[in-house]
Structures are given as structure tokens and as C-alpha cells.
Amino acid sequence: MTLRRFVSCRFVSRSLVAASMVLAVSFVRADDHKLSAVKKGPEGLSPAIEKLLDTNGHQISGPDGPVVEVWLLKGIEVKEKFKPSALQQYPLIPGQLLGAMRISKAADDYTDFRGQQMSAGTYTLRYGLQPQDGNHVGTSDTYDFILALPAKTDVKTTPIKDFRELAEISAKAAGSTHPAIFSLLDPKTASKEAKLTQDDFTEHWILSLQSQAKAKDKAVDLKIRLVVVGKSEG
Numbered sequence: 001m002t003l004r005r006f007v008s009c010r011f012v013s014r015s016l017v018a019a020s021m022v023l024a025v026s027f028v029r030a031d032d033h034k035l036s037a038v039k040k041g042p043e044g045l046s047p048a049i050e051k052l053l054d055t056n057g058h059q060i061s062g063p064d065g066p067v068v069e070v071w072l073l074k075g076i077e078v079k080e081k082f083k084p085s086a087l088q089q090y091p092l093i094p095g096q097l098l099g100a101m102r103i104s105k106a107a108d109d110y111t112d113f114r115g116q117q118m119s120a121g122t123y124t125l126r127y128g129l130q131p132q133d134g135n136h137v138g139t140s141d142t143y144d145f146i147l148a149l150p151a152k153t154d155v156k157t158t159p160i161k162d163f164r165e166l167a168e169i170s171a172k173a174a175g176s177t178h179p180a181i182f183s184l185l186d187p188k189t190a191s192k193e194a195k196l197t198q199d200d201f202t203e204h205w206i207l208s209l210q211s212q213a214k215a216k217d218k219a220v221d222l223k224i225r226l227v228v229v230g231k232s233e234g
Contacts, residue, residue: 033205033229034061035196038069042102044122046155053100058194058207060228067107068228070125072099072211076222080215089186090144091215091222092127095160099125101148112148113183115231116174123148123173126160128181144184146226148173183227190223204230 038057041050057071076098082091092098103110105120112118130143147170160166170179185206194209204227213222 032063033067033196033198035059035194035207036061037194038071041071042069042100042122042151044151045100045124046151048155048157049097049100049124049151052097052157054211058209060196060205060207062107062229065106066104067110068104069102070099070207070226070228071101072224073097074212076211076213078213078215078220078222080218082215087143088129089142090127090184090224092144093159093161094127094129094163095166096127097124097157097159098127098146100151101125110229111231112174112180113145113227113230113232114174114178114181116176116178116180118148118174118180122151123180124151124154125149125182126154126166126170128163128166128179131163141183141185146182146184148180148182183232185225185227187223187225190225196228199230202230202233 036059038059039055041053041055041057045053052073053071054074055071057069059069060067077096078091079093084090100122102122103118103120107120110118126147126149128145128147130145147166149169150173153169153172160169167179170181171177173180190208190210192210194207197206197208198204199206207224207226207228209224211222211224213220
């Protein structure tokens with residue numbers, strides 16, 4: 001090989017590496033999501049629920065703009081002296097109202113954790129536990145999850161204790177026969193300040209935060225880690 005050909009090959013090789021690096025950076029930036037604060041609650045909630053909602057919410061935006069916003073209730077009631085187990089990580093009651101979410105009109109491909117398409121609009125959020133029926137093994141790291149319900153249908157603040165009723169109302173949010181669900185992760189590592197991170201393995205975007213809660217009359221912190229963007233591979 002002549003010196004000229006050797007230099008030319010090295011130049012082409014370096015150019016290809018540089019181009020690959022640019023494409024890699026572009027790919028990362030294209031998938032980037034950001035977290036920002038929201039100071040006003042969503043429209044469409046019942047007056048009873050709106051009264052309990054903390055208007056300080058969290059907006060998740062993607063490359064094309066806002067995707068989804070999440071609000072929690074003020075002073076969420078939690079179980080006193082709760083000890084987490086393999087079957088339940090969160091000190092909550094199934095069917096308990098936790099907050100609300102609003103899906104942006106620009107997010108035309110937004111899905112729940114199951115991959116079900118969800119329309120733009122306002123939804124209430126309630127806590128749930130996966131049924132122990134063998135049909136949900138491996139779909140999530142925990143049995144804890146959140147169900148989204150249409151705000152125009154879910155108007156009361158009391159828990160919906162009948163899981164069948166809860167699931168049927170939530171299914172309307174996804175326009176299917178399966179409830180619209182969002183995975184909750186082990187809360188122990190939740191950050192004190194609201195934070196959005198991406199899991200490199202699953203590519204899920206996780207909202208981590210601590211909310212002021214109460215166990216009877218005692219003020220406590222409720223740690224939450226919620227998959228806000230991404231779906232199960234199971």
C-alpha cells in the first residue's frame with residue numbers, strides 16, 4: 001500500500017467514526033425527555049377531587065414538546081406502621097385516589113405501561129395491586145401499580161375497593177377491556193426532589209419524588225417511583 005492510499009484510508013476511517021459519533025449523539029438527543037414544574041392543576045376534575053389536589057405538578061416533555069403531566073393529592077393518607085413486602089411496596093389501599101394526570105394533545109402516540117394507546121385529556125390516578133392469578137408474572141418489578149381513570153367518570157374521592165369496578169372504569173381510559181396501568185417501582189431509592197431518569201436497560205423514563213403524606217395525624221414522606229414513559233416487554 002502506498003503512503004497516499006494509507007493516509008486516504010485513515011482519513012475515511014476517521015470520518016466514518018466521527019459520523020457514527022454524531023449519529024449516536026443525535027439518537028440520544030432525539031430520545032431525550034425533560035422534567036419541569038407545573039403550577040396549575042388540570043381541567044376536567046370533579047370539584048371534590050380538585051379541592052384535594054396539589055396544584056404543584058410535574059410535566060414530562062419529549063423532543064416534540066409536552067407529553068404528560070402528573071399531580072398528587074395534598075396529604076395522601078398512608079398506612080400506619082407499614083412494612084413493605086414482596087407483594088406490596090407502597091403503604092396504600094387498593095383503589096385509593098392518589099392524584100391526576102393530563103396527556104398532551106401533541107402526544108398522539110402516548111401509551112400506558114401495557115402499550116395501550118391513550119387519548120389526550122385528564123385522568124384520575126388510583127393505586128392498585130396486580131391480581132395473584134398467574135397472568136401478570138414478569139410484567140413489572142413490583143405488584144404495585146397505578147390505574148388511570150377518565151376524570152369525567154371518576155368523580156368521588158373515596159377508595160374504589162371493588163377491583164372489578166376499578167378495572168372496568170380504568171379500561172375506559174384505554175378504550176379496551178384491560179385497565180390503563182402505569183408501573184410503580186421500588187420506592188426506597190426515590191429522590192427527595194422531583195427527578196426524571198431513564199433506565200438504560202428498559203429505556204423507561206421514571207419519575208421519582210417524595211410527597212407529603214400522613215399516617216393518621218402524623219406527617220410522613222411518601223416516596224414514589226413511577227414509570228411515566230415506556231411499556232412492559234412482558
